[in-house]
Amino acid sequence: MPEEELRIWRAGPVTLVLISIFAVAAGIVIPVLAYLVYQNGSSPWLPGLLIVLSVLALLYVWRFGFHPRLRVSDQTVEIINPFRRYIFEWDDVTVIAPGENGLLIGTEDESAEAWCVQKSNLASRRGRLTRADRIADELLDILDLHHPPVENEESGVRIRRARPGESRLLARLERAASEDALAHIFPPQQYPYPVNAIAQRWRQLLSSRLTHAYLLEVRESPVGYVAFDSEIVHHLGVVPDHTRRGYGSTLLEFACMEIYAGGARDAFCWVLTNNHTARAFYRAQGWNETGERTKSEFPPHPQLLQMARRNPHAPRRSR
Numbered sequence: 001m002p003e004e005e006l007r008i009w010r011a012g013p014v015t016l017v018l019i020s021i022f023a024v025a026a027g028i029v030i031p032v033l034a035y036l037v038y039q040n041g042s043s044p045w046l047p048g049l050l051i052v053l054s055v056l057a058l059l060y061v062w063r064f065g066f067h068p069r070l071r072v073s074d075q076t077v078e079i080i081n082p083f084r085r086y087i088f089e090w091d092d093v094t095v096i097a098p099g100e101n102g103l104l105i106g107t108e109d110e111s112a113e114a115w116c117v118q119k120s121n122l123a124s125r126r127g128r129l130t131r132a133d134r135i136a137d138e139l140l141d142i143l144d145l146h147h148p149p150v151e152n153e154e155s156g157v158r159i160r161r162a163r164p165g166e167s168r169l170l171a172r173l174e175r176a177a178s179e180d181a182l183a184h185i186f187p188p189q190q191y192p193y194p195v196n197a198i199a200q201r202w203r204q205l206l207s208s209r210l211t212h213a214y215l216l217e218v219r220e221s222p223v224g225y226v227a228f229d230s231e232i233v234h235h236l237g238v239v240p241d242h243t244r245r246g247y248g249s250t251l252l253e254f255a256c257m258e259i260y261a262g263g264a265r266d267a268f269c270w271v272l273t274n275n276h277t278a279r280a281f282y283r284a285q286g287w288n289e290t291g292e293r294t295k296s297e298f299p300p301h302p303q304l305l306q307m308a309r310r311n312p313h314a315p316r317r318s319r
Helices: 013-039 045-066 121-126 131-146 164-178 195-206 247-261 276-284
Strands: 005-009 069-073 076-080 085-089 095-097 103-106 111-114 150-152 157-161 212-218 221-228 232-238 266-272 288-295 303-310
Touching: 005 131, 013 045, 069 131, 076 111, 085 103, 095 131, 103 131, 131 157, 131 164, 157 247, 164 195, 164 212, 164 221, 164 232, 195 212, 212 247, 221 247, 232 247, 247 266, 266 276, 276 303
Parallel strands: 232 266
Antiparallel strands: 005 069, 069 076, 076 085, 095 103, 103 111, 150 157, 157 212, 212 221, 221 232, 266 303, 288 303
8 A cells, every 4th residue: 555645844934935045046146147247258267157156056955955855654754865865664763853953753773863854952942842843743643643652541541652842841750759759868958959950861861762751641641750761761750649559650560561572681770779669669560689789870979779670571591
């Protein structure tokens, strides 16, 4: 069955207008100037040079202005840049996020930036929504059709993919879930919560093709989050008003199933040594301590210990 083409995006309207003006200047004004120079009795090399420059300018305008596009069908998303074309199948896409050099689209194997859809650094720093964000949301809506959220209509619980514009939301959820619970490890009077660093970390994570972030919503209200890659559960939390309701276990099980589906023999996580509540939670979910230790990235750099849970479907090693 042939693919159904859904949408094509090119450069933004303002960019296309500027490119068109430049194309008119290159295609009409410069040749006219060359003709006038020639008629004025000038040496033919100068009009010839102007014609060559006009042709080169038109080729540049076409290749870098009108040629780049983003084409979407029901089966693939295609990035057409000036000198290279990328085709990703929707089933393999792991990241869609606005970027300075273009809209980032990627799988676990490769990624590319669509030059025709860009977001400035200034807009990113100010948190301003742009055309790039709107296009990313449209593409993420299509991605959700291929990887639908996990929903329980009876309980109103839904686990869905976190979107690039939700880094501040995730930072707020993580702060709510951890600040008071970890006050005995990170005394707030001595070590204020690193708001900016956590927000920046989520921004980077949501643009990663190898790490996946999900939100747990209860009747469309976000109350929990989880982030993981092919082996490690990096972040997991539930806001205080919704703890002890099984949401943390649900998120952890979801992450493990995704990790195991990728073929991992074990799932891993790192837990603060003095976070006894978290250690007990993981042990109750079938996780075991491996003995590995490292230090936290945030002052006063308390110790972290590694925990692991075996994939029950992984083949056992032969003796």
